[in-house]
Amino acid sequence: MEDYDYIIIGSGFGGSVSALRLAEKGYRVLVIEKGKWYRPEDFARSNWQFSKWLWLPALRWFGIMKVSIFRHISIISGTGVGGGSLVYANTLPVPKEAFFQTGSWRGLADWQTELRPYYELALRMLGAKRNPRFFDNDLALQQLARELDREGQFDAPEVSVFFGEPGQTVADPYFEGRGPERAGCTYCGACMTGCRHNAKNTLDKNYLYLAQKHGAGILAEQEVIDVAPVGKADGSEGYEVTIRSSTRLFRKERRLQAKGVVFAGGVLGTVKLLLKLKQSSLPRLSDRVGQDIRTNNESLIAVTSFDQTKDLSKGVAIGSILHTDPDSHLEVCRYGAGSGAWRFTFLPLADGRNLLFR
Incomplete structure (x- = not known):
């Protein structure tokens, strides 16, 4: 039986950080990921390529995005080596002060002060940089900010993208040559179907890549x-972990x-597994x-726009943000050219206990 110091279930933001920091300390680490390894050329060219975009094993679709539909909410999550970083929109907002004063964690510590250096470290590891270019979508949001007299609350977010010369491959720009080669963002808008240009700073380009350099193993397509x-x-005295193929x-x-x-x-994955284990092997x-x-x-x-000459796909997935009040904000989000599959899920918002009454 294979023996490790630590087995990490999941290769997203939590799992990848754990993998690197444990491997750096010399522990034998194995990361287990349900989804597949994706190279840039493996990602879907548009979100109409359902088998490469969506995770739905019953249909033999092994893409990077899983949609979990509940009665009152639908939840989007990432599946693949890199987890949610493969499919998220690159933005890395740090919570405002009010967040640290709410919830069950309030009063347990000065969380804002304690966590600040770790937010700064994560931003560096993920290559966060303010979006340098606005396109039509962003300019429309900026115009809305003017009309609402909130232009001072309009900004470009920090995003996890390499903004080098568009399309040009260079040696690792982040980790003194210890990381992989990167290529400059082409502003194609396809961040959420999987970056095919090697510009998005997904976790397999930083935390997981470096964890492997320190000896960590990654086992994909296993649950x-x-x-x-x-x-x-x-x-x-340790744990026995049972796995099987997910594909x-x-x-x-x-x-x-x-x-x-x-x-x-x-x-979703962790809570579901823990609830199952509580009824069996981990009571x-x-x-x-x-x-x-x-x-x-x-x-x-x-x-959408009635002007069919506008190309609303250009830019990074989220290139601008407008804070409408202390608790809310608007972000203009786009997909790459030809990725119109979402249109069938957007219907007029209406209340009702079920689809018939709506």
Whole structure:
């Protein structure tokens, strides 16, 4: 049986940071990812290529975006080596002061002060830089800001993109040559279908890449189906982790062992797995598992133009932001040219308990 110091479930933002920092300390680390390894040329050319864009194994679609539909909300998450970084819109906002004074964490520590250096470190690792160019979408939002007399609240966000010479490949610009080659952003707008130009600073270009340099392993297309203590029930003697293929039709189980397990499969993946394990191999898990789940409070609405000569695809996925009040903001979000598949999901907003009444 393969033996590790730490097994990390998930290769997104939480899992990748854990992988690098543990590997740097000399631990034997294995990252397990349900999704696939994607090279730039593997990504969908548009979001009409459902099999490369969406994660829906029942249809043999193994893309980078999973859509989980619930009664009152639909949740988008990333699947693949790099997790949500493959499909997110590159923006890296730091919470405002009010955030640190709310929720169950309020009063436990001066979180804003304690976490500030780690936000700064993450921004450096992810190559955050203010978007340098506005296009028609951004200029329209800027005009709206003027009309609302809030132009001072309009800005370009910091995004995780390499803004070198468009399309030109250069040696690693971030980690003193220890990272991979990068290419300048072409402003094609396709950040959320997968960057085919090697400009988006996804986690496989930084945290995961460097973790591998320190000896960490990454096992893609595998899902964890069980985690059980070895010996004592408190896990002090380690855990046995059972995995199987997430993409093959015939899926043979395989067992691994580790001293510790990091659950980093995103909110949906982690909570679902923990609830399952609480009913079986990990009954000592807290009864609070699954409580106080929060979303990022986004509402996605569609905007179009009657001027068919406008190319609204140009730019980075989110190139501008308008703070409409202390608690809300607007961002203009775009997909690359030809990626119009979302249009069928945008209908007039209407209340109602079910589709018929709406």
